[in-house]
Amino acid sequence: MGSLPADAHYPDASDRSLVLTHPTAAEKEQTWRLNHGEWGGPLDLATYLEREPFLASTPLAADGGMLHWILTDASPAQSTAQNEKRRVLASCETIRKRVLYVSRSGGEVREGLGYGIGSVYTYPEFRGKKYAARMLRELGVVLKTWPEEEHLRKKDSQTRGQDNGASDGSRPGEQSNAQTKLQMAESKEAVCSALWSDIGKRFYASKGWPVFASGHVEFPSSSLSSLPGICSLLEQSAQPHKTSLTLAPVNTSNLAQLCAEDEAQIRAELVQHARETHRTAFAFAPEYDASEVRGMIATVTNPTNGAAEPDATKAEEKTRMWAVWTRNYGADAASNPAQNTLYILRLVIDNTGTAPSDAKALQLAFDAVLHSALDAARTWHCGAVHLWNPTPAVRALIAGSGVAHRFVDREVDSIPSMMWYGPDGAKNEKEEDAVDWIANEKYCWC
Ligand SMILES: CC(C)(COP(=O)(O)OP(=O)(O)OC[C@H]1O[C@@H](n2cnc3c(N)ncnc32)[C@H](O)[C@@H]1OP(=O)(O)O)[C@@H](O)C(=O)NCCC(=O)NCCS
Structure with missing residues (x-):
């Protein structure tokens, strides 16, 4: 899967036939086998292959909280019909997060959805062909309205009485207790997506995720x-x-209470910051995997x-x-x-x-x-x-x-980078539109 003969045709990254979708279980495993060298740390391959599905089952990631994405050139159905496997041209993961913000015009703290993006990866034979760039550009757009899309997909599959073909293990719309707070989000649209670049400050910034303080x-x-x-x-x-x-x-026994107290303080700080600076202030809600x-x-x-x-x-x-x-x-x-x-x-x-x-x-x-x-x-x-x-x-x-x-x-590793979809502050293009990230600490990372 994913490997091509030397004279294989590589689709152009701008080709309209390329799609952003979810991997099958086999494709996920293949990706983990390949990126074990990048992110396995001290784990041997067998343990890494056990850990990755386990991480997806933890409370904040379960039931659609974590999604796996790929850029590919065919649907599983087409691949089967042609008796060949589709190519995973680039891959990544997203994890749903709760975000708090106060717009620059002030007012109350609003609660919304955010996404952390991680494990951006291109199989070695496909690198340098802009596949990661294409995947990220599509993802940046899709995530903005993903909750709504999820909802429509679920309705559609219910109408048809079948699953929607996404083989992520996620069932759009179904959420665990740990995700219930996210349902409180006021908007159907996401407020932001963030990632922590390990490849410097340019690659993701040029695709719409400007960098934030990385000290x-x-x-x-x-x-x-x-x-x-x-x-x-x-x-x-x-x-x-x-x-x-x-x-x-x-x-x-005390972590949940500490998170609640921390959140109350962060909320107050967001209000004060927006009032004093007339800039949009946002923070990730402190929720830890206990x-x-x-x-x-x-x-x-x-x-x-x-x-x-x-x-x-x-x-x-x-x-x-x-x-x-x-x-x-x-x-x-x-x-x-x-x-x-x-x-x-x-x-x-x-x-x-x-x-x-x-x-x-x-x-x-x-x-x-x-x-x-x-x-x-x-x-x-x-x-x-x-x-x-x-x-x-x-x-x-x-x-x-x-x-x-x-x-x-830090100039290379774990550079906080964020695409803002919310009101006031669009893309950080102008100083007065900038969004200030409060409590930009490691707990936000994924
Ligand atoms: C980073 C990665 C996803 C890029 O995939 P890709 O499909 O080759 O990316 P594209 O073809 O869209 O873009 C290539 C660009 O990435 C840049 N790039 C690739 N690896 C890089 C690195 N380690 N440091 C800095 N830039 C890097 C290239 O310089 C090139 O820049 P350009 O667009 O200015 O010419 C791929 O190299 C990879 O999987 N690397 C190993 C895992 C990894 O480091 N992932 C990123 C974690 S934040």
Whole structure:
């Protein structure tokens, strides 16, 4: 499948007979076999072939949340009739996401559909023939109205009493519990599609996905020896009449609540940002796959008015911060920690308490979260902790932590790139039409 004899005819990428559609199960497997070298990491081929269908079955991806797409030159029916297999000229995946935004004219937060695009791939024998470009241009257009198209396709197949031929395993219109929030989307049209380019800043930008901030701060996990670790921070704060620090792990029992609290803060920030800048502000809603993430919540309680003991019942005396993280392993994970990274998916400074501006408490909370992440990185054999696009407030806390770090502007890998379909802000062509991406952190990535 997909391989051609040397003298084979390659269709022109602009040929009207080429179609964007969904792969069969066999075509998906063939694609995974080929792109295992790109994205298999430490997994051998057999494990990778098990993982990819598993990923598509996780709550946020199941029931049409994740779709596989191909550019091809024939329908499965035609191929069968001609007793030959159609050619997979390019392939990719999309995952449906919930997006929050406030248009530049202000007003309330609106909720809409967004798509993450990933695993853009062209089989080696078809590269350089603009097939990926053709697929992406069509996809960019199709995704804008995909929910509506999905609906029409489902109606059509129900009328005909059969499936629509898409062999993606997805049943358009049917959604799992994890997808129900997406049904709340106000519009039938998508608001944006985003991808994270691993091939620099030009390829996708030229096809309608302009680039956004791609910086991160990197903390080597080995750099702590001369600094107090998490135990020492806890000991210091355990003394009477002192500020007290408590730590609680992020786990499946509190993750949903933390996401809800984070979303409430993001909503408020979007409103404020649009009001102050008169620019459209958007963010991905924080929804995590609970099976993959860990993290730490640090709470700092200050004694007030000379009280002998901090009053734990007074929420207003508390400063709280949390981080959610995951790990990523390179091909030589066991022997080479430098290839393994602990990614802070999201760092949240809880500003709902009354002490969010207590500089000392904030610093202590940040140090505790950072040291916990570094501990986890060492335990998991990760050479570094990465945090994407830290805000100015977080940058100040990084400086205050005394932990060795460096800032990196990525030019090639994981470049956030976004096509905006929503109101106000069309294509980022003009400065005044620009859309600002709030909380552009790793949790958005797919
Ligand atoms: C990237 C990829 C999908 C392009 O597929 P393709 O069908 O050959 O793409 P097209 O023919 O439409 O376009 C080729 C363009 O891609 C650019 N390109 C391909 N690989 C690139 C790379 N690693 N870095 C930068 N640009 C690259 C080419 O320079 C060419 O640019 P041009 O249009 O300015 O001449 C394909 O090379 C591939 O599958 N690579 C391996 C997987 C991968 O890296 N995917 C991208 C993940 S973000």
